[in-house]
Amino acid sequence: MTTIGFIGLGNMGGPMARNLVAKGHEVKVFDLVEANVALLIAAGATRAASAGDAARDVDVVVTMLPAGKHVRAVYGDAGGVIESARAGTLFIDSSTIDVDSARAVAEAAEARGFAMVDAPVSGGVAAAEAGTLTFMVGGPDAAFTRAQPILEGMGKAIIHAGGAGTGQAAKICNNMILGITMIATCEAFVLAEKLGLDHQKLFDISSKASGQTWSLTSYCPVPGPVPTSPANRDYKPGFAAAMMLKDLKLAQEAAQAAGANTPLGLDAMKLYEAFAADGQGGVDFSGIINMLRG
Ligand code: NAD
Incomplete structure (x- = not known):
């Protein structure tokens, strides 16, 4: 069992987070839309008050957000994920975003001592619900190895593409x-x-x-x-x-x-x-x- 902060509970993130709960992980969730949070609380997740709160005192943070600007803000803003996470937390961003943003956020995380992977998915909402997504993962070997068992809770194929940004x-x-x-x-x-x-x-x-x-x-x-x-x-x-x-x-x-x-x-x-x-x-x-x- 791993403690996971999950941020972004939309069409894809909602069912992905539910699958992590179903696998027995302790999942703390945050989204700007209350209805999306409520669905996850009903499924057994706990509520975080902000993105930073979701990242506090967990082993892993997973994000599933619309675009690069959301990912940059959620990780990099004051009180965001990078500022709030404890040492050793692994960051997994599964959003589909531009390569530059993926690399910039990974660099900022690494500069503060955090391991990060970009892990966008192939497969739509049906695969997210069934836990059969394909993950394309960019990041250092050690971070990939740590991310693999978490991603296996949401997908059927987990492929290491290379260094930071290569998943995107x-x-x-x-x-x-x-x-x-x-x-x-x-x-x-x-x-x-x-x-x-x-x-x-x-x-x-x-x-x-x-x-x-x-x-x-x-x-x-x-x-x-x-x-x-x-x-x-x-x-x-x-x-x-x-x-x-x-x-x-x-x-x-x-x-x-x-x-x-x-x-x-x-x-x-x-x-x-x-x-x-x-x-x-x-x-x-x-x-x-x-x-x-x-
Ligand atoms: P979505 O719009 O349904 O969900 C995004 C969620 O992020 C929303 O619930 C929104 O409220 C939340 N959000 C936005 N900013 C936030 C913030 N600052 N803090 C917390 N939550 C915030 O989008 P989706 O369909 O779930 O897609 C997510 C990502 O996955 C996108 O990058 C998309 O390109 C990619 N993707 C989607 C599909 C698909 O079929 N839907 C397939 C593959 C990849």
């Missing part, structure tokens, strides 16, 4: 592949429709040929071939287009800062920007096929 790098590189291949897969179905080629036939052929992608065989953007894909439920997410846009923007920021040439990543970001601007941000990201049909 893995997340945005993976999702850039996903955004680009989803658009490519949608374009192929749109072209097939114009050419009189049946959806199922394209699926049967490309899933066994060189056009095979996860976007095709696990998350097919047209109804029929993959019964579990959001296309079969009118593109109810799943993984919302606004979330894909957030990750593609993070990839472009990182590419610009690092001087990497990612023209298709840029195009994918622009297409998801147009989709979101059309009021479709809450639709599953595979629903972009409707925009591509024109």
Whole structure:
């Protein structure tokens, strides 16, 4: 049993914290939204009065927050996590944030003697609830080893990507592949429709040929071939287009800062920007096929 401070109890953090309680850990929670805290108290967690309070006298702090600015503030502000934690506390940030913020917060933590890992996740709310998330972890070997048993309480695959920030790098590189291949897969179905080629036939052929992608065989953007894909439920997410846009923007920021040439990543970001601007941000990201049909 470990004592854990958990900060950020939203769509993902709520079920993740509940799984830690269910594994027998003593979990102290904080969120700005009282209703989110109340759900965790009902599940057996205890209440903290602030982010700093959640970090006080615990072995591990886990954060699951919207973006880099929230993570910088929760850790770095006066009375925040870094100022309040006792010596030896391990910090795990599972939010999806920019690599620069992840590295800056890890450096600030390390300068005060704390070990930290960035550990963003793949898998949405369903995987958070089922405890089957994939964690991509950046940080020193010793910190990874300490984080592993905690992350195993919330996920099925825990992968060490390298030093600080590489978990976030893995997340945005993976999702850039996903955004680009989803658009490519949608374009192929749109072209097939114009050419009189049946959806199922394209699926049967490309899933066994060189056009095979996860976007095709696990998350097919047209109804029929993959019964579990959001296309079969009118593109109810799943993984919302606004979330894909957030990750593609993070990839472009990182590419610009690092001087990497990612023209298709840029195009994918622009297409998801147009989709979101059309009021479709809450639709599953595979629903972009409707925009591509024109
Ligand atoms: P969410 O908006 O539902 O939850 C964020 C929570 O953080 C909210 O409850 C909010 O009140 C809380 N919060 C914000 N600032 C705070 C502060 N200063 N102190 C305490 N609490 C604060 O978001 P989510 O869907 O749970 O996503 C969290 C992170 O996980 C994001 O970075 C997201 O990109 C990533 N992610 C989400 C999914 C998904 O499918 N939802 C999948 C993978 C990764």
